[in-house]
Every structure is written in structure tokens, then in C-alpha cells.
Amino acid sequence: MDTMRDRFISTTSLLLDEDPRLAVVLAEISGDGFEAARRRHPDRVINVGIREQLLVGVGGGLALAGLRPVVHTFASFLVERPFEQVKLDFGHQGVGGVLVSAGASYDWPAGGFTHMAPGDVALLDTLDGWTVHVPGHPDEAEALLRDAVAGDDRVYVRLSLQSNRLPYDVTRNGAGRGNGAGAGFGLTTVREGRAGVVVAVGPLLENVLAATEGLDTTVLYAATVRPFDAAALRRAVAATDRADVVLVEPYLAGTSTAAANDALAETPHRVLGLGVARRELRRYGTLDEHVAAHGLDPAGLRGRISAFLAR
Template sequence: MDTMRERFISVTSRLLDEDPRLAVVLAEISMDGFLPARQRHPDRVINVGIREQLLVGVGGGLALTGMRPVVHTFASFLVERPFEQVKLDFGHQGAGGVLVSASASYDWPAGGFTHMAPGDVALLDTLDGWTVHVPGHPDEAEALLRHAYAAGDDKVYVRLSQQSNTAPRPVRDLRFQTVREGRAGVVLAVGPLLDNVLAATEGLDLTVLYAPTVRPFDDAALREAAGRGGNADVVLVEPYLAGTSTTAANDALAQVPHRVLGLGVGRAELRRYGTLDEHTAAHGLDPHSLRERITGFLRPPAR
């Protein structure tokens, strides 16, 4: 199976042939994959070099000319390093575009902390009007990328990861999906952590929701799931900074008694490179750790 990043390159290269409004802006990362597309469309595949502020600025400028820019690099270099340009060149200017990241929170541990971005979604939450997609499988990534490219002049962030669920799920309406139904609480799994959540909650009387799109937050789906069994306690399992969506969940359930536990990547820096799986376990996001943390909070009865 190809990775989400490989799928991004292939589907975007095809769509460059079909949509003259689409333009890709790169900062060296993934440039090799886009070389054939650049040969066909040298004016719409632009490599600015290792200049991430310029990367976002060029994307914003293309948007102001009527193009649909696709701006791509590692998450830490796309959202964190040029955040002022994201805020001003897209948000303040009222311009739309698609930011497509790679490497997620800790996908390339050998790259060190400079290449990790667990706070990217939380940072974008300080801005208005961004749609945020967190696909859990390459097929979902393709569907969400196609949706983002066709989304008029909206501001969209697509967060790609090396981690992937075994099988894709449909993402047609961008709403949270009910994967399992239960009565003792709700667990909301985001993107590539769905498989771990399903393994962690096997045999427990819990509703499992799946979110490949986290912004806008699907208030109605969470309220419906929380009201289904009479227990409005919710655990959020997100592949980025723990607690990123707790405010959104609390707002959605403001009219009913509830508790929310936010699980995700911790704030403490892990200074050993290790492997992706070792980082997942260290942050308590592997199935065994998740089961302990979820049951410790909800204490549901076994079926």
C-alpha cells in the first residue's frame, strides 16, 4: 500500500493535468515526486527552496490571482515556522488555499524535535475559518484532498501521516461516523488512531466515533452519540497535542452534564529518536495504554 504522502503526490499530479486553476508550491520537500508534473506544468509547480515563509507567501499571492494553491512541506515547517504568513497572507487577506503537511506529530523521529509538530492543529485553532482534515488511510487522504481542491476558495489544512488504519472508511459528508454503539460513554478516534482505539475498546460497552475531519467540529454527531446511551462522558483520542479538541467537545455538550478526557501527544519532549511505534507507546496511544486510560476514566462494564 502506498503512503498518504505518495498518494498526495500522485493524485495532485493527475489533477494538475485536469484543473488549470491548481498550482503546487513546494520548499524542496517532495520535489522529486513532483518532477514529472513540473515538466508538464513548469508555471504551476513552483519550488521556492528551503524558505518556508516564502512558501506560504507565494501560496497566498497565487490565491489572490484566482489560483487554487496547494502548499506543501513537513507540518513543523508549514504551520509552525511560517505561522505569521499563514495568519496574514491567507487569513487577513481573505485568501483561500490548501495546506498539505507531512510527518504529522512524530512520524520521522530521527529528524528530531525540529521535524515534529504535535501543536499544529491547536495553533490553527487560533485562526478563523480553517477546515482541518486528518485522514486515517491513503484512500481517505485522496478523497479529502480532492474535496479540498474543489472547495472553492476555502482555507483547508490536510494533515498527512505515515501512520494508517488497516482499512479506509467513507468520508463523503465529512461528518463524524459511528463505528460502534454502546451505552457507557463515547470515544472519539481521530484519523490514523482509529485502529488503536478499536483494539483498546474491544468488548467494552462504548460508542466509538471516527473523525477524519475535525474542523469544523461535528457538534451534532457528538451530542447524538452522547445522548444515545444516557452517558455523556467522552474520551477524545487525537494524533496531535492532547486536549486540542476538549473545548470543542465541551461546547458541543454544554447543555448536558458530561466529562471530557483529552488523550493525544503529551507536551513533554521525548529526546530519544526511537521509532514511530515507540513514540506512540510513550505518549500512551498504543492499544494497551489506551484501554487502561479509557477504562480508568469511564469504567464501563464488560459485555
């Protein structure tokens, strides 16, 4: 199976042929993958080199000129390093664009902490008007990317090497099917239970399903985390015997706990946020070792979810 990043490159290259409004801005990362598209569209595939502030600034400028920019590099260089440009050149200027990251929280441990971005979604939470997609499968990444390119708003698509085995229908009409989410992106009900609700985000769904096997819990799946589907969470909680919610996110632990608390403001409840810890793991290791060290493998999740629901 191809990776989400592979699918991003192939899909965006095709969209460049179909949509004259589309432009891609790179900072060396994935440059080889877009070489054929650059030869076909030299005016709309722009590689600025390893200059990430310029990367985002050029994207904002293209948006002001009426184009739909897709801006791409590793998450740490796309959100954290040029954050001022994301805030001003897109948000303050009131223009839209699509930021597509690679690397996720720790996909390439050998790159060290400079290439890790567990705080990217939390950082974007400080800005207004961003849609945030966290696909769990290459098919979902393609569907969400196509939707983002066709719009005019500000969208962040967070790609990862981690992937669930099977995709879900996470499009506007498909997301949340079965829980009444309607025409927006929403939470999808994967499993129903009575002893609490576990929300799994993106590529952590399979680990959550394995961790909750045999537990009487509802499992909801989110490939879009902003805007947060508050209505679907309230409905899921109302159908259980206990208003206990566990959020399992592949980035900084607790990133969405405020959104869940706001959704349940009228209901006495408890929320546990699981994700990447703030502590820095200074040994490179492997991707799977980082997952386990942060307690996001099935065994680690099982212990923490079970202990929380038992209290």
C-alpha cells in the first residue's frame, strides 16, 4: 500500500492538470516526487528551497493573486517554524490555502526533535478558521485533500506514515454516517457500548479498537478534528450509562480536551486526553518504539483506558 505522502503527491499532480487555479509550493521536501508535474506546470509548482518562512509567504501571496495554494513540507517546518507567516499571511490577510504536512509527531525519529511536531494541531488551535484533517489511511488522505483543494478556506491536512488497515468514508456527506452528523465532517461510530465513549483520531483507530476489545465502550472515529463534532459527541454520551470520554490523539495529549469539555458543558462528565507526552524522548529508536513509549500502543492504551473507566 502506498503511504499518505505518496498519495498526496500522485493526487495533487493529477489535480494540477485538471485545475488551473491550483499551485504547489515546496521547500525541497517531496521535490523529486513533483518533478514531472513541475515540468508540465513550471509556473504552478514552485520550490523555494529550504526557506520555510518564504514557503508560507509565497503561498499567501499566491492566494492573494487568486490561486489555490497547496503548501507542503514536514509538520515542524510547516506549522512551527513559520507560524508567524501562517498567522499573518493567511489568517490576517483573510485568504485560504491548504497546508499539507508530512512527518506527523515522530514519523522519522532519526531526524531528531527538529523533525517532530506533536504540538502542531494545538498551535493551530490558537488561530481562527482552520479546518484540520488527520486522515488514518491513504484513501482518506486523498478524499480530504480533494475536498480541501476544491474549497476556498484554510485547511491543514496532517499526513503520517502510520495508517489503519482499512479506510472510512470521511467525506462531508459520509463522515458521521449513522450518528446524524449531516453534511459536515463528523465523528463516525465504529463500535457501540454503554460504559463510556472513546474517540480515536486518525491512524490510532486500530490501536484503540484493539485496546478496547471486549470493553463495553462506544468507539468514535475522527479524521477531521477541527471543527470538532460536538453534537455527535453529545449524542454518543447520551446513549451511554456514564458520561466518561477518552480522547486518543496522535499528537500532543489533551489537544482536544477543551473542545470535548465545551461540547459537554451541560452534562456532568469526565474527560481523559491521551496522546503524545510533553517530555522529549532523546533516543532515536523506531516509530513503533515511540508509539509504545507514549503509551499509544494497544497494551498501553488498554491499561490507561480501563483504569480511567473503572474509577
